[in-house]
Amino acid sequence: MTDWAALRRTARATLIDAARCLGAAKPVGFGEADDHDGGRQNLLLLVQLRWIAVAGQVMTIAVAQAGLGIALPLWPMAMVLIGLVLLNVASVGRLARGGGVTEGVLFVALLLDVVALTVQLYLSGGATNPFTSLFLLQLTLAAVLLSSRATIALVALTTASLGLLLLAYRPLVLPGGEDELFRLYLVGMLVGFVIDAALIAVFVTRISRNLRRQDARLADLRQRAAEEDHIVRMGLLASGAAHELGTPLSSLSVILGDWRRMPDLTASPEIAREIEEMQEAVGRCKAIVTGILLAAGAARGEAPHLTSVRTFVDELVGDWRRMRSCFCLQVRDEFGEDEEIVSDTALKQVLFNVLDNALDMSPSFVELHVRRDGDTLRLSVTDRGPGFAPEMLARLGQPYTSSKGRLGGGLGLFLVVNVVRKLGGTVEARNRSYGGAVVTISLPLSGLTV
CATH class of the missing domain: 1.20.5 (Single alpha-helices involved in coiled-coils or other helix-helix interfaces)
Structure with a gap:
């Protein structure tokens, strides 16, 4: 009857999790959640960069007007700065509402930044202003954030803006004449280069890190979809x-x-x-x-009943001992004050699988440790067996990873990891220094309590 018991445990866990995959969990498209999260992070970086641009322009206008005695059209330039501030406020509001940020939103944001920079340069010398190099910053960000088609569109707009600044602009009147203009141009080129280099290095690095994090999440989603x-x-x-x-x-x-x-x-x-x-x-x-x-047709949440953590554990231990005709299981209860939860059949089957694995490796001793860590329920199963092989720990939760050598084996922990993940928890496995292994299931109590 041992083979029938193994079939029952594996099949029931399989069907419970399959039902959860089909009915209980809301599917998420591969790019949906992660694209929105990556877009929000990138828009936040553009907001931060725009605040830096506003502060830098205010400082530059103050130095030119008061320090160098260069007459500038303050009110028109101030209106551009106010427009940038309002754009930032609108962007922050969009982020606060939790909406997704698409490539079109990022394109419009960069487009408005290019328009604002063009207007400021038009009011302060046009192409003779050394800060025209700041156009390169916008193009670099576009190349990193946008598709090739959108980047080409922004390159065309930036080129047209620079060409316009060569033909039409408000000339600067300097107290020192043409010689002073040339000297200030050289200094401005140096300052503009430093600003460009620093901002490109900082913000492109952060954007690239966001993109790598997004790619990692997409890879994890694909792996989960394959497992489900x-x-x-x-x-x-x-x-x-x-x-x-x-x-x-x-x-x-x-x-x-x-x-x-x-x-x-x-x-x-x-x-x-x-x-x-x-x-x-x-x-x-x-x-x-x-x-x-x-x-096969019973998804989680169908005919649930209220229980408590201790009652759930007591019933689980009693059922497992009775079905396995084994009384080597020891229970260590350090949960503290009992708490009401909804009984979950999938969680019970998960613990059955972990206890069965421990019993196979350690017929004389199995321990279930129940404890509370803040808002987390931790259930640890300890045995005195040979422990996990290093390659098994590295591939924990992947199918057909087993040390028992049985054809088709290695599905127990695969099912355990997937069911626990559906419940919002995690599974960790480690070897004890003095022999044996520990498998710890961590579950948020908020997902189990009423």
């Missing part, structure tokens, strides 16, 4: 196997019933006892198959 597809296929296979097993089990039950009525067989007490045991075994197998078929 694997679980769904396993659930379908288990359900099909249960249907196929129903007929031969019914036939065996009928045959054993006939044997129990045959005088030649029942005359021997030993044979009668074996027939009785076989009848009980077939009955258990039929109950297992029925449970698999019922679990």
Whole structure:
């Protein structure tokens, strides 16, 4: 009956998680959540850069007007600065509302920055202003953030703006004449280069880090989708196997019933006892198959009932001991004040799988440690077996990663990791320095409590 018990544990966990994948969890498209998050981070960087630009322009205008005696059209230039401030306020409001930030939003933001810089340069010497090099900053950001088509559009706009500044601009009137203009131009080129280099280095580095983080999340989503597809296929296979097993089990039950009525067989007490045991075994197998078929359509949250952490653990331990005919399990309760939760069948099956793995490796000792860490429920299963191989720890939660050498093995922890992840938790495994292994399941109580 050991094989039937293993089939039951694996199939039930498979079907429960498959049902959760199909019905209980809201799917997220590969790029949906992560694109929005990356776009929000990039828009926030543009907002920060715009604040720096506003502060820098105010400082530059003050130095030119008061320090160098250069007459500037303060009111028109102040209106441009106010427009940049309002643009930032609108961008911050969009971020606060939690909406997604698309490439079009980033393009418009960079486009308005180019227009504002063009107007400021028009009012302060046009192409003779050394700060025309700041156009390169906008183009660098566009090349990093936008598609090639949008980048080309911004390059064309920037080139047209610079060409316009060569033909039409408000000339600067300097107290020292042309010689002073040339000297200030050289100094301005140096300052503009330093500003460009510093801002490009800082902001492009941060944007690249955002993009790498987004790519990593997309890769993780693809991996999760592949694992969930694997679980769904396993659930379908288990359900099909249960249907196929129903007929031969019914036939065996009928045959054993006939044997129990045959005088030649029942005359021997030993044979009668074996027939009785076989009848009980077939009955258990039929109950297992029925449970698999019922679990195939039972998503989490269907017919839930209230319980508490301690009651849940006590029932789980009692059921596991009774089903495994094993009393080597020790329970260490350090949870503290009990708390009401919703009983979750998937979580119970997860713990069954972890306890079964520990029992296989350590038949004489298994410990379940229950504790609370802030708003987190931690359930640790400890054994005194040989521990995990390094390659297993590196691939924890991936299918068919097993040290038992069985064909098709390694699905237990794969199912455990995926079910716990659906509940918002994490699974960690480590080897103890003095022998054995510990598997810790961490679950947010907010996801289990009423």
